[in-house]
Amino acid sequence: MTTLTENESTAARGRGTTPAPSRKGRVSGRTAGRAAILVVATFVTLGPVVWTVLTSMRPPTESLGAGGSIFSGGLDFSSYTDVFQQVNMWLLIWNSALVTGIIAAGQMFTAALAGYVFARIDFKGRGLLFSLVLATMMVPVQVTIVPVFMLIRGMGLSDTLLALILPAIPTAFGTFLMRQFFMGLPGELAEAAAIDGASPFRTFRSVYLPLAWPGLAIVGILAFNFHWNEFFRPLIMTISEENFTMPLGLVSLQGNMGTGSVATVLAGVVLSMIPALVVFLFGQRYLREGLTAGINK
């Protein structure tokens, strides 16, 4: 991942690396072609999202058939009040926020602790234990979910929010990320702290942890984004509607509405996208870095 991050900066400096062909007429023709492809690609990528936002703001009766101009009839926000009547939207938002918030905080906490030990404290079998943790990353969730469901049921936690939260807190990926992060911090800090007589805990708490925030932000944002959008686990772990998270609530709303108002469902979808949009606008860098972390390990 070192190369990747460094690449970014090289890229920023030396873009336009693909040299243009020599003859001028062909240059402009080719440039126009390239621009056209990029514009079409952007349209295809953002189009469905723009359509969703616009349709959610159309009068519900009009949105059933998408005929007619999107811009006709002006803006209408009745679908947004509508969706709160159709489903318990506040509860969905609350459940999603609670589950996602606790998982993100829990992952940051446990990953910081474990990552620190794997990076900075030597003990017998450390390498083996770390390899074991990494190996668990390769097993897909879909394979462990059924036994996890049984465990949760055995603990008497089935159909609760805890069933979603507890299994998601230990994080192999977050631990890996935080280990990398702590390894990038200078070891002299620990030496200096030891000379000052700081205990191992104190060295962690007062010297290294305050420097670890950028790494923790990556773990937290990644966890938030992933679990906010998560569909498979909530589908399995929750049964009653009062424990649904947003994606599950929206899919069941879509099912219940049948051929009902598209705008109502899309209003819910737009609401559920808001946190993702916030993450995208303010945390995109962390997200990109986290997603590509570990590629070159």
Added chain:
Amino acid sequence: MSTTVKSSPAIALQQVPNAKGRGKEKGGRRLAALFLAPTIIGITIFTLVPIVASLTLAFFRWDIISTPEFVGVDNFVSIGADPTIRRAFLNTIGFVAVAVSLQLTVSIGLAVLIQSKMPSWLRTFFRSAFFFPLVLSAASVSIIMSYLFNQNFGLVNQIIGLVGIPAVPWLTSQAGAMVVIILVYVWQNFGFTFLLIIGGLSSIPVEMYEASSIDGATGWKQFKNITLPLLSPTLLVASVMAIISALQIFDQPYVITRGGPGDSTRTAVMVIYETAFKQLDFGRAFAIGIVLTLLIMLVTAVQFRLSRRFVHYN
């Protein structure tokens, strides 16, 4: 930011100094045990135990209520015998082949295009636009797309209608449904592959292109002789990751088609879900899960074996 995830071997080799002798070392060990406990215990309970349980119970018939009954390899045999499960695996493999190829092609194309001369704000805009679908939930995207691809009022049919193409029964025909699942999946996920390839492209030295332009090589020739070979390590990583995640596809077909029409969009993970929670045949669900995991491991192994032959590391 580049310092944040940079791994520095020089530092990694250093250990926390036990300057104050034994007591300190003991304190360090106690701290290690305490700090590792949440993660190690958590991973043991929620990943390791489930893996062992899967591997064991795959040889039993169990409906969660009565006592498990040992059936040997019956569950594995039935995977090949059950037409629905067999179809689901074939669907998944076909889906992965097409979706991943498409994802790689689109990503390479756009990554190369975005390297051309343009204002940096514009480049940032394109890059962000292509990345955006990744932050959305697959469930929400699937809801949106099932409206867009609706045969009667969907925008897609309206647009192709403009050029005189009759309405396509996207979601009600077997081939159409699979095409939609592939397009929706690639739409949402190509941004990640794109991101990896951008990183790989920018590590190709500019001099390589300059030297080859002097030799008169342009466009496609440069792409074939310089870009592709030097990009191959990145492409390998990108394709392994794309295949692994595509093999686990569930959300899109579950929301858009529920596996239909017929079994045409049923996938491996969908049959795990249905076998366990609809048919309450947990042993068989475990067996399907194990086969899927083996498939994932096999793909990874084959790809790395292949890589030794044709990937150029510089």
